[in-house]
Structures are given as structure tokens and as C-alpha cells.
Amino acid sequence: AIRRPVPGAGSAMAPSLAHRPAQQLRALGRDRRWLEALELLGACLDCSYEPTGAVCSAAISACEGCGKWQEGQGLLRGLCRSQLELDVVAFSAAASACEKSRQWQVALFLLLEICTRCLQLDTIVVSAGVSACEKCCEWRRALQLLGGHQRCRLQPGVVAFNAAISACEKCREWEQALALLAELCTSRLQPSVVSYNAAASACEKCHRWLQALRLLEELVSLRLQPGVITYSAAISACEKGQQWAWGLALMEDMRRAELQPELITYNAAISACENCQRWEWVLELLVSLRQEELRPDIVTYGAAISCSEKGHQWQLALALMADLRRATLEPTVVTHCAAISACARSGRWQWALGLLAAAWVCGLDAATYNVALSACEAGRRCVLARTLQEEMQWRGVDLVSSELRGPSGEKRGKK
Template identity: 40%
Template sequence: MPDTKLAPNLISYSVTISACEKGRNWEQAMLLFEEMQGALIAPDVPSYSATISACQKAGQQPPQLGDLQDQPIFGMCNSVCHLRLEYTGVRVEKAGQWQVALQLFDSMQSGNLSPDIISHSAAISSCEKGGQWQSALHIFAFIQKARLSPDVISYSAAISSCEKGAQWQVAVHMLSHMPAAKLLPNIVSYSASISACEKGEQWQMALHLFSAIPKAMLTPTEISYNATISSCEKGQQWQHALGLFSSMPKAKLTPNIISYGAAINSCEEGSQWQLSFQLFYDMLGAKLTPNLILYRSAISYCELGGR
């Protein structure tokens, strides 16, 4: 545009940032966002939302955070921890995507712009990917304060953040609250809640949620199966773990290394060495590569005189 002596306007910037967001190019989106302000063009809600979404969809590991001069400070608000970030003298490219997303979200509010549900959901998802469950829940709480209605995406992102933080009680509470909000949980909501229960070693609740998936007219995925099997493994429930594992082919799902690993470890902890070795042998037949722990389990079985 500059070559043709046409100055980019708000619409052209927003459209280009959205293109970067769809192309998962968060660095270019941020450069355009900064350039827009340098051109004295005030960002609007769509341009903010697209930039935050670009950070959320980056899908790569954040840069090292060693250059950050200020560390996150945690506080309590309505029984939910929240995060406040200071960015004095810190360049955007030195921060992780979740931190950039939070900075943009805060900038919207300080700039007298009202973040929409897309902005909220993208910011929550960015925090989830960065392992910042407290910040994700803090932003989720802002949705109702802003008189917006949470959607399935924002709920699922918040539940996923609880899973990353091993906050199974909060995850299950949010899942159970969705029908009251006139929302139907999707498979992502269920899988994240089950994973949270698995991390919290709540195998009974994990099984309960897994059994609720078909009742909700949803189809369990490889992720929901693996999380439930792993939960049974941690609860030393090898029969349940093996039953779930065996039912995967019926659900037209192929067990992967995680499925086999959880089932094998579960059988081993239940002193079912022969079943454990048989699963190991089947895994090799499925052309999957065992990790070191699984190899040690097989060797231990042989040392016990199994083979």
C-alpha cells in the first residue's frame, strides 16, 4: 500500500491481522498491531481480538522468559487467583504468547474498549496453553462482569486450563454448570474434565464422566479414553483400565503408545505380569515403539521367570 501512496486504514490493518491469525503468524500480527498504533490508528475490538487469537493459535513453544524484568504477581479475587503482569521496558517479542495475550486484553480495557466473547475466549485459551490456570479463570470471571454470556468455547478453554493446573474440583464444577448456562458440553469439555480428574487421582469421577459421554450423545475420543485409562491406572484399578483399553477397537479407535503404556502399567501394578507382557508384545505387533519404562517392565517380567 505505501508504494501506491495509499495509507493503510483501520479496516486494512484488521483484515491483514486476521489473515496472520488464520496463518498462525503471531509475530507478524503483533508487528502490524504495533505499526497501526504508530500510524495513530486506534485499534478496535476486532483488531484486538484477531491479535489475541493469533497469540493463542501460535502453536509453538514460547521464547525463553529470562529477559523479563518483572515476575508475575499472584493475588486472590473471589476465591480465584489472578495474575497481574508488569511490562516496564520489556519488548513484546521477549514475552511468551500468553503474556502478550494478557497484555493486549488489559490494553483493551484501559483503552475504553469492551472485549467481546471472542477476545475473552482467545485470552483464556492463551493462558491455558501457557499453563496459567489462575489467569484463565480470572478472565472467565470477567465475562459475566462484562454482561456477556460464556459459550462452549470459553467454558472448554477454562476447563482445559484447570486440567493443566490439576484443579479437578473446579473443572468438574464448571462442566456441571454448563447445562444451567443453557450450554451442552462438547467432547473437549468432557475430555479436559476427565484429564483433570486423572491428574487429581480421582478415578471414580473420571469413570463417571466417561460414562456420561454417550449419554450426552457424544463419541469418546482417543484423548478421553487415554485419560480415563490413565486415571484407572493411578487408582490401581487394572480391571477397569484393561476393560476400557479392550473396548477401544469397538469404538473404532486404535490404541496408541499412551493407551498401551497406561494399560501395561496398570496391569503391572495389579501384579498381572502375564497380561502386562502380552500387552507389550501386542504393542510391538502394532509397530509402536515402547519407551524405556515399558521395556523395563517387560524385562522385569522375564526376570520373574515369565519367559
């Protein structure tokens, strides 16, 4: 428990402690020696020296710098009970520690405590509260804090705006994110690349490819350099909006800007080509990806094989499946289904059935069974087709929904 010192009680304070304890506490905080900082504060309280608000704030800040939000909270409560005069810096440090530890409810409680004590809110403590809301996807609370900050006639900082935009982005509130960005641009503050990244990501999650492209243009008009995150969000938005040409054009813009695309960027571009059946572009992207010394993952192969299937490129699908296994990656049911379908569509039923045997260990779904039965029909493998149908019935897979044809070619009716 924190004890309020009694004047004249105890021994005289050691000279090393009496000399600027706040400065010593800050130094301990910078060195991440939070436990020693608390011991120093305890020594101050055991002596006749009454710590000032700056000393208490420095001790709490030492806990904050090490992510010790519970220790900082405990210290703050003890100091409040001892009736020491605390300034807004002490509460700001405690709120910041809570924000970094995703304790947004505690951070908001500290904001209310500041108001109760009639202390002047500052930009730092409100930014910490908004950031806490952002990390926990509490976008409405973030907007409330930002609005309350402005009602106090305080100018929110760029960090607070960015955190609020990110909160909207995580909750797929793209319109709110764009509204906040517009408000930031009309203020006296200068939006950063982070501001546009968060807004572009919000548009990407909601398939708003046109808005994502406009944000990219606006960013360039402000003479800010778009980064890999900005381009990746815009390319992914184009992929989800089936705008493969825009996605590939943005990839070229990245290269001209001497930015190295990440794997997630390539995956988005390959998926865009898959949606539009541009398998030739997929090959070029795979070559470029390896030239960048990036390693394709299961998402890369899945999109590429699916594109091969839609383009009736069964040989490419088989080559990608072989490459996938050499990379010691485990094919998924969807990947197997796409490769089997690529072979079945091209009349290569032998290959389709070979892939089916390999896919058995993954567990087959209705779509895979459907494709396999089509391959059996194309190859007139009636016995195997009956075996597959019995397997489907045994596993409880719906035979009606897939509208399969039987081994003899007749369409199966409902049971």
C-alpha cells in the same frame, strides 16, 4: 513499488475496472485469487483512477484470505508511502493475515500504527492481535491488548476473550484463565463452549481437577452442551489428580450424552485406573475402546501394562505385550520394564528373563536392570545376575542408587 496516480495521467480507466473495483477485488479474494487482485489494483494505479480506502482494503483482504501476510504487508507499506488515505479495515486485514501466520510481532506493530494514525481501533483488529499472541504463547501481551481494548471503551468480543484464555492455557496460567472466564461471564457477552474448553485445559495441565469439574458443572448450568474436548480435559485432570472414580463417572456421562470418546480420552481414563491400581476397569475400558473402533496406541498399552504390574497381574501384562506386537507397535523401555516387573513380582522369573531378552534391543535403563536383577534373584540365576551387573558397569549405570542385592542375596554396599 506502489505509485500514487497523477490526475489526468495515463489512459482512461477500462470500463470493467471503473465499475466498482472494490466489489471485484472482494470477489477475487473470496475465490482466493490474490495475485489477480493485486494485478487489478495495479491496473487501477496505472490509470487516472485513485483507489479509495475500501479498494485498498479489499486488495489487502484478498492477500489475508490466502495467508499471504508478506504480500499484504508489502502492499500496505507501499500504499502508506503513496500517502493514500487508508482506513482501519486495511490495517485489520493485514493484522489478521499476520495472526493467521503466527507473526504476532508484526500484528502488534500494526496495532501501534493504527494508534499513531489516530484511527479508531475496532474489535476485529484487537481480536487479531490477541489471537496472534495466543498462538505464540504471549499471554502477558494478550492481557495487555485486552485491557487496552477496554480502556478505549470498546467491548472485547468473545473471540478475543477466548484467545486470551487460550494464551493463558498454553502457558499453564490457570488462575489467569479462570479470572478471564469470570470476567467474560460478568460482561454482557455470552461465553461459548470454546471459552470453557480453554479454561478446562488450563486446569488440566496444572492438575487442578476440582476446578475442571466445577467448570463442567457451570457449563451445564448455562445450558451449553459440553463437547468431547471438555470431557477429555476434565477426565485428564482427574487422572493427574488420581481421582479415578471421577474420571470413570465422566466417561459414563459422555456415553449418556451420546458423545464418542476419543483415544486421548480413553488414555486419560486408563491412566487414572493405573494410578489407583484398578486393573479390572482397565479391561472394561479396553473392550469399550475397541467397540468404538478406536485403535490403541503405545500410550494406551503403556498405561494398561503398568496397571497390570501394579496389580500383580502378570498374565494380563503378557497378553497386552503380545497384543501390542500384533498391532505392529514398538514397545518402549518403560513398557518392557513394567511387563518384566509384573512377572518378577509374581515370581514368574522365566517370563521376566524372556522379556528381558526381547527388551535388549531397546536399550535398558537402570530401572529395567533393577527389575531384571530382582527376577534373577527370585530364580536363583546367579550367573545371569553377574552378567547383568557387568553389563550395567560397562554401560555406566549406577549400581549404588538402585540398592540391588547380589546373586547370593546379600545387599550390595556402596563402592
